[in-house]
Amino acid sequence: MKLLILSCLLAGCLAQEPRPCSSPPLLTGALTMSTQKESLWVYAKYLYDAMGQRIRLMELGTYENKTFSYDVLLLYREATMYEIHRHNRTCNKMPLKGDFQPMGIPKDASLLGQVVLGSSSEPGEGLLVNTWTGDLPEKAGKFMSTVTEFGCIPVSTLFHTDRFGWMVFSYFDNVIGILDPQDLNPPPYCQHAEMKAGDKEPVDFFSLFNNKH
Structure with missing residues (x-):
């Protein structure tokens, strides 16, 4: 009887047309990221605040067989990025370009399909997800994103741009909320950091992962 009820509920869910979310x-x-040429691989813990348009990434990765660590705070409302060096309590402050892009599925995306990751045979064995595709803002490239049917929690996203090729993000251990909101503010020792533009272009989200060399 329980299996019959579960099957009916699942069939009802699959029958509903998924909507952007x-x-x-x-x-x-946490997330992992890899690039098309496989020269860069990143594991990062992330904090995401759509209301304040802030993202923090604490990365550990490899680039051309060399390891690195990277701690950055992206403040889109201030168009500013901080490179945070906790070992010596210093910061680099750089201009940040591009608009904040909230997680989720934009309204103009196209549905590719709905599937169960794992198994639908027993409760807890599978995860119902939807996969969407569409254009990045200003036609800068393409994306394909998979999110959970319930909650719109990110599972994976593939981006393709002419400049960087394919970039693959996989998300896991997601938790709703932020334990310490202060982690999304610059540390006190960043207070007197000066903007360092130099001869480099302002960074954006994609170039952030491709400037390890």
Whole structure:
């Protein structure tokens, strides 16, 4: 009887037409990222605040077989990025370009399909997800995103741009909320950091992962 009820509920869910959705405005979790040429691989803990348009990434990765660590705070409302060096309590302050892009699925995206990751045979064995595709803002490239049917929690996203090729993000250990909101503010020792533009272009989200060399 329980299996019959579960099957009916699942069939009802699969029968409903998925709709574009917005992810929770506050998220904490982890992600991995790799590039098309496989020269860069990143594991990062992330903090995401859609209301304040802030993202923090604490990365550990490899680039051309060399390891690195990287701690950055992106403040889109201030068009500013901080490179945070906790070992010596210093910061680099740089201009940040581009608009904040909230997690989730934009309204003009196209549905590719709905599937169960894992198994639908027993409760807890599977995860119902929707996969969407569409254009990045200003036709800068393409994306394909998979989110959970319930909650619109990110599972994976593939981006393609002419400049960087394919970039693959996989999300896991996602938790709604942020344990310590102060982690999304510059540390006190960043207070007197000066903007360093130099001869480099302002960074954006994609170039952030491709400037390891």
